[in-house]
Structure formats: C-alpha cells, structure tokens
Amino acid sequence: MKCAELEKFIFEYLENKLAHSVKEEFEAHILNCLNCRKYIDETIKCITLFRQLREIPCPEEVDKKIKYHLD
Numbered sequence: 175m176k177c178a179e180l181e182k183f184i185f186e187y188l189e190n191k192l193a194h195s196v197k198e199e200f201e202a203h204i205l206n207c208l209n210c211r212k213y214i215d216e217t218i219k220c221i222t223l224f225r226q227l228r229e230i231p232c233p234e235e236v237d238k239k240i241k242y243h244l245d
C-alpha cells in the first residue's frame with residue numbers, strides 16, 4: 175500500500191469497515207511509515223474536535239465533507 179492509498183482508506187479504517195486483507199495492509203503500512211502515523215493521529219484529533227464542536231456552525235463545505243465520512 176502507498177501513502178496516497180492509505181489516505182483514501184483512513185475513514186473506513188477508523189470506522190472499522192475495511193476488508194480484512196486491506197486492513198492488514200493498512201496496519202503494516204502505518205507500522206513502517208511515520209508520516210502516515212502522524213497523518214492518522216491528526217485525522218483522529220480533527221474528528222474528535224469536530225464531534226465536540228458539532229453545535230458550533232462550521233463552514234458548509236467543511237461540514238459536508240466531514241459529515242459525508244462520519245454519517
């Protein structure tokens with residue numbers, strides 16, 4: 175798996191929706207790739223923050239984009 179591919183799978187990974195074989199590749203990649211580990215960390219922080227701040231209006235585009243992945 176390449177870094178760009180990992181980015182596409184991150185939301186599915188966090189929701190535990192990846193097929194088993196893909197998940198294994200994903201986890202093997204983050205074990206070996208510091209950049210992707212950081213990227214995932216940042217994404218988790220953003221999602222957590224977003225959930226905490228959900229009552230505060232976000233720019234519509236941002237709102238839609240995150241909701242699309244979360245709902």
Ligand SMILES: [Zn+2]
Nearest residue numbers: 176177207210
């Ligand atoms: Zn990577």
